[in-house]
Amino acid sequence: MTTPAAAPGDDPNQQPGAGLRADAERNRDRILAAARRLFAEEGLGASMASVAREAGVGKATLSRRFATRGELINAVFADRMDAYATATREALADPDPWHGFIGYIHAVCAMQAADRGFADVLTMTFPAAKALEARRAEAHEGLLELIDRAKATGNLREDFTDRDMPILLMANAGVLNAAGDAAPDAWRRLVAHMIRSYATPDAPIPPLPEAPAPSALYRAMVRLTHSPG
Structure with missing residues (x-):
């Protein structure tokens, strides 16, 4: 299985600063947009893994932004x-x-x-x-x-x-x-x-x-x- 390429903000070696914060915000926006698309098309049965793939981010990034499905659902809706x-x-x-x-x-x-x-x-x-x-x-x-x-x-x-x-x-x-x-x-x-x-x-x-x-x-x-x- 192909692992998604690291999205901006996924790199643990990236130095903190305004650029990292902007990347993190972009990742959050991408996750929310992907979750909205999948939930709208498939319902809430869409997996967290599929949300990460759709957003083009790693599972670790998704977990950092939204630790639980409940948090993601709350943000999306x-x-x-x-x-x-x-x-x-x-x-x-x-x-x-x-x-x-x-x-x-x-x-x-x-x-x-x-x-x-x-x-x-x-x-x-x-x-x-x-x-x-x-x-x-x-x-x-x-x-x-x-x-x-x-x-x-x-x-x-x-x-x-x-x-x-x-x-x-x-x-x-x-x-x-x-x-x-x-x-x-x-x-x-x-x-x-x-x-x-x-x-x-x-x-x-x-x-x-x-x-x-x-x-x-x-x-x-x-x-x-x-x-x-």
Whole structure:
């Protein structure tokens, strides 16, 4: 097996100074960019070794920058978790709580659709990634308030709970994984149906998006059938 050539900042004999610090920062940026690509394409199952190869750095360099997978995940998805928390705050700021609730559902599910790795992050917990989990807790507290406000409008069913959100996210992640690029908008149809199931009989609901074409669904089913594992 070919060992990756030492990237700038990997050389233990390099003298300390501004150049070394700049190289170290470039290596960190390369690692984060590589991890984002791999996590987005493969999910969080991508190995640390594959991240190092993709970044063109040695395993020792990766370990110096990010000692654990949790640290790497925290760094890669910090901005996305910020966006997740922001989606909650924006929903709470909507003068119509029911409209805000619908907007929140769409925003979070769209985040999943844009990044497979983030889809995994939303349906898993990472106790070692303290900052990431803190953002998740903040978003969850906002969600609880949003649910209460939406119920007060009479448009959200009384039996909806915060535990229905992970179920929706897991279902959406499954559709995204199964449909892939064969039916990339299939998730929108799922989400629209789920919103209808959460609404009371007289609640205003968005129009139902078009169902994927039969040929697209066929390609998605063939893709799923032939997926490894």
